[in-house]
């Protein structure tokens with residue numbers, strides 16, 4: 001039996017309050033930090049206590065890493081909730097949410113752990129606050145295996161706008177591996193009534209392709225121009241056009257560079273593909289690879305890239321009505337997200353295979369009752 005910091009049995013400290021607690025197995029499918037973020041965000045939004053076991057059992061080093069722990073503490077603070085057993089390496093936690101409040105919140109990850117993933121847990125909660133929320137978040141802004149901050153700022157924000165959800169991100173300083181030290185401010189407007197269902201079924205025609213290369217710290221600006229060259233050469237070959245790619249220098253705690261390329265279509269679809277520089281490959285080659293990934297979607301039949309696919313499952317489940325999206329084969333992250341939201345809500349999902357590469361996800365949302373709170 002797991003013990004909390006005080007040495008009492010986990011889950012038994014509050015007696016009858018645990019009766020309605022939902023137990024989520026953190027090893028489910030993808031078995032990563034995403035399970036925790038979705039479960040805890042939904043717990044706060046729906047006011048349901050959760051116990052999460054086997055946290056990150058699917059990862060080499062299971063249990064809470066700093067990014068996950070800081071995300072939990074941030075949501076706890078936003079809703080005056082109670083967290084048990086939340087410490088580095090913990091593989092089992094209990095979260096009892098209070099009411100989500102609006103206001104100003106901050107969080108600092110001392111490594112290059114991703115601030116984008118802090119946003120992934122905090123932004124959905126903030127949408128259901130009684131007023132706007134402002135966040136100051138510090139850590140990694142351009143980290144591997146996580147959305148680069150520009151992806152959140154440009155792609156996720158536009159996809160969320162389809163749901164009527166609005167957030168703005170301002171990057172003050174970039175944080176690259178290994179030191180992090182990036183800083184962003186995020187403003188989230190609370191929703192007034194409900195999240196709207198989305199219909200993203202028509203891929204449309206490409207109307208723009210734009211990219212940005214961020215060069216930080218002592219990383220030579222030449223690296224940024226090489227990213228741009230590699231990306232441009234492939235785009236020229238594929239589409240016969242030279243897109244607008246900016247190369248910008250940012251303050252950063254340690255050297256690094258990143259590249260995001262974004263395509264938009266006439267029907268409001270947006271696709272993003274990114275790379276963080278690695279010594280093992282030339283910047284030109286990485287620029288080309290990011291474009292090659294984007295080209296998989298442009299022009300195609302899918303209305304979302306493979307990352308946005310898992311990130312829309314939570315808002316779809318909370319929307320007041322039926323959402324439909326057409327996308328590529330479901331990623332393991334998407335399948336995991338669907339399973340977790342099904343355990344914490346009555347949202348109904350249906351996945352249809354249209355062809356080998358094209359799928360339709362339909363979700364009848366289970367909108368939470370908004371707390372008409374006074375602060």
Ligand SMILES: Nc1ncnc2c1ncn2[C@@H]1O[C@H](COP(=O)(O)OP(=O)(O)OP(=O)(O)O)[C@@H](O)[C@H]1O
Pocket residue numbers: 030031032033034035056059117144145146147148151274306307308310311333
């Ligand atoms: N290049 C990228 N662009 C956009 N989103 C990304 C990118 N890479 C990863 N993501 C998103 O980041 C999230 C990663 O979740 P995941 O559970 O794998 O990560 P995690 O919390 O860092 O935990 P772990 O360390 O357990 O993997 C997913 O929502 C995924 O879509």
